Amino acid sequence: xxxxxxxxxxxGLLAALLAGLACxxxxxxxxxxxxxxxxxxxLKDLEPLLPDLEKATGYxxxxxxxxxxxxxxxxxxxxxxxxxxxxxxxxLNLLQANRSRVVAQDPVMLxxxxxxxxxxxxxxxxxxxxxxxxxxxxxxxSKAGDFHFAMTNPTASNSGFVxxxxxxxxxxxxxxxxxxxxxxxxALKDFFSGQALTAGSSGxxxxxxxxxxxxxxxxxxxxxxLLSMNQGNQLREKLDLVYPKEGIVTADYxxxxxxxxxxAGYDKVxxxxxRPDVQTRIMKTTGRRPAVPGVALDSRFPAQVLIELPxxxxxxxxxxxxxxYLDQIRRPAHAVFVLDTSGSMQGDRLDSLKRALVGLTGAxxxxxGQFASFRQREQVTILLFNSRVYQQRDFVVNDxxxxxxxxxxxxxYVGSLQASGGTAIxxxxxxxxxxxxxxxxxxxxxxxxxxxxxxxxxxAGHDANHFLSYxxxxxxxxxxxxxxxxxxxxxxxxxxxxxxDTTGGRVFxxxxxxxxxxxxxxxxxx
Numbered sequence: 257x258x259x260x261x262x263x264x265x266x267x268g269l270l271a272a273l274l275a276g277l278a279c280x281x282x283x284x285x286x287x288x289x290x291x292x293x294x295x296x297x298x299l300k301d302l303e304p305l306l307p308d309l310e311k312a313t314g315y316x317x318x319x320x321x322x323x324x325x326x327x328x329x330x331x332x333x334x335x336x337x338x339x340x341x342x343x344x345x346x347x348l349n350l351l352q353a354n355r356s357r358v359v360a361q362d363p364v365m366l367x368x369x370x371x372x373x374x375x376x377x378x379x380x381x382x383x384x385x386x387x388x389x390x391x392x393x394x395x396x397x398s399k400a401g402d403f404h405f406a407m408t409n410p411t412a413s414n415s416g417f418v419x420x421x422x423x424x425x426x427x428x429x430x431x432x433x434x435x436x437x438x439x440x441x442x443a444l445k446d447f448f449s450g451q452a453l454t455a456g457s458s459g460x461x462x463x464x465x466x467x468x469x470x471x472x473x474x475x476x477x478x479x480x481x482l483l484s485m486n487q488g489n490q491l492r493e494k495l496d497l498v499y500p501k502e503g504i505v506t507a508d509y510x511x512x513x514x515x516x517x518x519x520a521g522y523d524k525v526x527x528x529x530x531r532p533d534v535q536t537r538i539m540k541t542t543g544r545r546p547a548v549p550g551v552a553l554d555s556r557f558p559a560q561v562l563i564e565l566p567x568x569x570x571x572x573x574x575x576x577x578x579x580x581y582l583d584q585i586r587r588p589a590h591a592v593f594v595l596d597t598s599g600s601m602q603g604d605r606l607d608s609l610k611r612a613l614v615g616l617t618g619a620x621x622x623x624x625g626q627f628a629s630f631r632q633r634e635q636v637t638i639l640l641f642n643s644r645v646y647q648q649r650d651f652v653v654n655d656x657x658x659x660x661x662x663x664x665x666x667x668x669y670v671g672s673l674q675a676s677g678g679t680a681i682x683x684x685x686x687x688x689x690x691x692x693x694x695x696x697x698x699x700x701x702x703x704x705x706x707x708x709x710x711x712x713x714x715x716a717g718h719d720a721n722h723f724l725s726y727x728x729x730x731x732x733x734x735x736x737x738x739x740x741x742x743x744x745x746x747x748x749x750x751x752x753x754x755x756x757d758t759t760g761g762r763v764f765x766x767x768x769x770x771x772x773x774x775x776x777x778x779x780x781x782x
Contacts, residue, residue, distance in 0.1 A: 267766070284316035285472055291521055294337040295319040296414065298458055298478070299509075301542050313524040323456070323777070324414040329623045331357055331514065332476025338515035339522065343367070343414045343478070343507035350571040351623070359516050361507035362526045365535070365544035368562055370504055372482040372495030373474040377403070384496050387560055391426040391500045395443055400451025406453035406465045407476040408607065411563050411578050411627035412780025415458040418505045419476045424446055424577055425565040426502035434568050435629045439577060444585045451587060456780025460762060466490045467760050468736070474498075478507060480543035483556055487543075503563030508547060579629065583656070588633035590695050590702045591782045594688045595673070596710035598642040602675040604710055605745060612771040613670045616779070617663040618656065620772070628776040629663075632656055635702070635775040636666060637691050641684035642677030643716040648691070678719030685739065685755065686726050693734045704737045705782045707775075708755065708767070720751060727758060735759070740778050 284290050289308050294692070299319065308318045320337065322330065328348040331340060340348070345361055352358070371394065378384035381397055397403040402468070408416035425434045427443040453468060456459035458477055462485055465475045469492060475482070479497065488496050511529065513522040528534060535546040539554060546553070568574050595609065618629050630636060630653045640647040649669055653662045685708060692704045714720070727735065738761035741752040756763045766774045 258577050259668040268761055282583075284310070284318070288314050288316040289521060290316045290318050291339055292337045292615065293317050293319045293339040293341050294330065294335060295321055295340070296324055296327070296342040297321045299341060304541070304778070305537065309525065309528055312528050313521075315521045315525055317525070323780075324417070325411065325414060325627065326624050332623075335339070336515075338513075338518045339525075340512040340514055341509070343509050344418060345512055345581075346567055347417070347574065348512075350568075350574060354420060357514050358520065359513040360522060361510040361512040362530065363510050363547040364507045364526075364529050365505050365538050365542070365547050367414050367478040367480040367509070368499070368504040368506040369422060369476065370479050370482065370544050371405070371474055371476050371498045371500070372485065373403075373498050373682045374469075374493045375496050376493060377473040378496040378498070380517060383498055387499075388501050389498055391423050391447065391502055392443065394450075394498075394500065395423075395427065395447035396613075398448070399446040402448075403450045403473045404471070405450055405474040405476055406455070406461055406468075406472055407451055408458055409780040409781055410457045410581055412456040412777075413458055413461075414507060415461075415477050415481075416454075417578075418507055418567050420577065421567060421574075422503070422505040422565050425505075425567075426500065434577070435573055438552070439580055441580060441584055444581070448581075448586050449701075451534075454781065456777060460781075464738075464760060469493070471732075471736070479557075480732045483543040489628065495758075499556065499560060499562060501559065501563075503565040503674065505565050505567065506562070513560035580629070583632040587701055587703045588635070589631075590637070590692070590699070590704050591630075591636045592636040592639065592688045592691050592704070592706045594639045594641065594684045594706060594708045596642070596679060596681070596712065597640050597673055597677075598679045598710075598712060598715075599676050600679075600712050600745065606673060606675050608671060608771045609709065610670050612775040614667050615772050616775060617667045617670075618658065618660070619667070620776070624776050628779040629656070630666070637697070637747070638669065639684060639688055639691070640673070641680050641687075642675075644677075644680050645684050645687045648687070648761070678716040679710060679712045679714055681708070681714040681751070682720060682723035684708070686718070686722055688739075689727065689730060689734060689737065692737045693730065696733055696737075700733075703782070704735060706739040706742040706759075706761075707778055707782075708752070709744060709771075710741070710747050710752075713748045720754065723755075724758060738762075738781070740764060740781055742774055742778075 306317055324342045328351050332351055383389045407457050410416040410420040427440045428434055428438040458481055462481050482495055482497055511526055530548050532551050535548050535551045539546055616629050634653045636651040638649050651666050655662050688706045739755050739759040740761045741755050741763050743749055744766040745754055764774045
């Protein structure tokens with residue numbers, strides 16, 4: 257006979273089990289209040305802290321990860337998230353001017369953007385343990401071909417944005433805060449001539465550096481990321497952290513209140529995060545410095561005093577710097593778009609592809625659209641394939657004005673695309689690498705990348721093994737060109753992931769997001 261109380265006991269045990277699972281998977285408990293947070297992807301390393309935060313405050317943080325610039329644009333356009341949490345709030349604050357939605361903001365942790373240099377390179381260049389290294393010294397070595405580094409795209413990732421502001425401030429032609437009149441384009445071109453790898457996120461940049469570490473001398477990233485890389489086991493050579501003498505810019509990870517009605521919850525959450533014991537835990541687990549005075553730094557951090565460089569005071573100045581970087585300073589790009597125009601692309605799919613590409617010609621006037629559009633000095637190759645590669649068109653962009661004939665030519669060509677036939681993915685990829693290899697011989701200083709957009713599986717031409725064999729026979733320089741496949745329609749995830757893994761690229765999912773947003777995101781990697 258079953259005891260009368262057993263069902264109640266079992267129900268209680270089941271409830272406790274479900275509550276435990278909710279905490280472990282990040283789901284809110286029945287007694288907690290959820291706060292929605294628009295957050296930078298680099299904050300994923302704080303997820304283990306969130307269950308304890310919820311227990312202590314009664315508030316569950318539901319983090320929706322997004323790029324910093326995209327997040328700022330969403331907030332300005334009315335995103336209903338209650339909180340925002342990025343590595344920096346400076347661009348958002350400038351963007352909103354006198355109509356700010358930010359009710360309150362407090363820094364949670366600190367991480368300066370600095371340079372990690374291979375120890376052997378640092379010794380060779382006289383930088384190891386040298387507190388007098390300047391941004392100009394690094395620029396001179398970059399120009400001479402002695403220093404090749406990785407850094408994220410400033411228009412896509414905050415670490416690159418902060419680094420650009422820092423180096424521009426340090427190299428400006430006159431004293432005081434950076435302004436439009438003293439952007440030292442020549443000195444910045446010297447510095448960025450050494451950039452050999454770009455990315456749209458700090459985490460992906462670190463992973464890609466590991467893959468390409470034999471051909472790189474260093475990486476510009478958050479101090480916390482560089483410390484984490486040194487503590488891992490994937491580097492063949494540890495990084496010396498260089499803090500240039502003129503100063504750096506520090507990310508302070510402010511938690512920002514957007515919904516005034518949630519002030520009480522915000523105050524509880526920020527008070528918890530800024531507790532000395534929690535600050536110490538954040539420092540030990542993420543490698544970021546405490547934002548609260550009096551919390552002692554651990555032994556990983558250098559004892560030298562860091563000089564904080566001034567941040568531009570207006571949105572106009574910041575945007576001018578970013579567009580100058582894209583149009584004049586960075587190494588010019590050659591982007592190869594390999595586009596599936598097979599029969600299955602007929603209709604809405606082809607229309608979506610056309611809209612996404614036209615958006616890159618200046619038709620997308622949003623903040624992210626402006627920075628993602630084709631820029632001056634850029635070369636664009638469009639390879640069309642169905643059952644075979646049947647057409648290649650090359651474009652050069654010199655004029656990026658609203659009446660640009662260069663951008664109009666791309667728009668007109670894209671508007672003429674038609675769909676028919678089968679799907680020869682691997683033949684198209686081989687053709688793309690042939691285009692890149694020829695381009696590298698003619699203009700070795702360009703940054704080459706390949707975007708593969710397909711909605712199906714390979715049904716014609718050679719197979720994956722043939723492509724892998726072809727790719728393996730190419731020069732190291734050609735193999736360094738990364739392919740960024742877009743998963744769309746009935747595209748095969750296994751095959752596209754194999755292409756990305758082999759070439760060092762990354763797969764983007766066009767099934768769960770619009771092609772327009774996917775193409776804009778990819779531009780951060782080109």
